[in-house]
Amino acid sequence: MNPKQLEQISNYVYCDSFLNSLDIETKLLPNPYHDYPFLVIKNFFSKDICDEIVNSKIKDNDAIDAKVKSENYENHIDKNIRKTKIYKLDKKYRTLYNKMFKLYQSKIEQYFNIALTTSTKIQVLEYKKDSFYVAHSDDSNMIMDNDKLIGFKCVVPNRKLTSVLFATSYDNNSSFNTFSGGELVFNYLYDKDGNQINFKPEAGDMVLFLSNPYFTHEVLKVKEGYRLSIVQWHDALVV
Template identity: 35%
Template sequence: MVPISQKIYALDDIWQMDFEKYPLASHYNEYPFLVFENLVSKDECKRALNSLSNCDYKAKLVGSGLDESIRKTIIHTPTKEIKEVFEKAFFAIKEKVEKFYGVSFLKGTELQVLEYKEGGFYKCHADNASEIVKNGKLVGYKVVKPERKLTTLMFLNDDYKGGEVEFCHLRFANGDRVIHKPKAGEMIVFPSHGLFSHEVKPVHGNNRFAVVKWWDVI
């Protein structure tokens, strides 16, 4: 395994593949990604969630026709309240993220609200690239959304079972998988390229809500 931080390693075969691995943080950091807890309060998260079902605002569903063998997700357009909560969280950590990765933020994509109902999941995937598979084996990644270089993912609730995020190609020194259980009001930031491919484990009991925005950086 190849160390990409003090505590996290990349699998050898993935690291050696020829695909874009920008950006990466310094390997002197404990972790190659960032987890910011308690950026917004649970009350703020609750108000944001309630805005989705507010009778004065009917969230438009987008992303119809998703392949449910790969992902089972409902994608909502964000309400004003959700946008405000996300912006508050993002601007609280923006400078820290730029310093951590040695980048400057450019334009971001539109926000998406991701709802995983019971049984919802998302198999291992990269946020900006498609897998290149030959003879049933992963051999690399092809960038298909170059405007996505950093992923910012904020969670609005944690009153569900399952729904963990696993970074498929990363391991701890002892070989344990890198799995994170999100908390309400928390934001995770990580590169969007193939090295940080990740999956959302199946959700059990209650629905899981997250807000995602992808960023171009230099």
């Protein structure tokens, strides 16, 4: 796979042409005339609300180890693939989240040319120092042959769109409610200079992207600090 063999998919983003050689069951891309193939909503939550959520999670003891998806929803824990904890979002913040998402729903649907239908339960994902999540597609498993990627198999077809809301900020200095490392990296997406697209958020940012293999992504290992994100997957009809 040669990352220099790129094909333009939006004004400022290119994908690895390797993907187009694969038979991807859930191939879907946004309007190619958008600047980016993903949507970033700034200040979905205020920084004050984000701080409240972080403080409430630090006090909680209800975390469980995050699992890795597999066929037939027989998910399992594998800390070589994914090392993070899952919390529930308090009702107060779930209510606010749902209210805000409803306000943005029309914009989201227009951006991706879809009609949202149902959504999963909201998850709060905690990444402390040395936590990570290796490259994966949210709707598919990778098919490997002698450590070489040869395709994808869709195992969660009701995931059409992924939303990730960050409650803490990326900051190399790792000050209060920040983290270093832990970037959200899109493994097959590049800028015009061939640099891999990665996302270094501020608290309150929400990034939305299609859940299919074109948007395969990983969370790099957290070096220092506390990375907390609020994640949800959405089913949709393609319009």
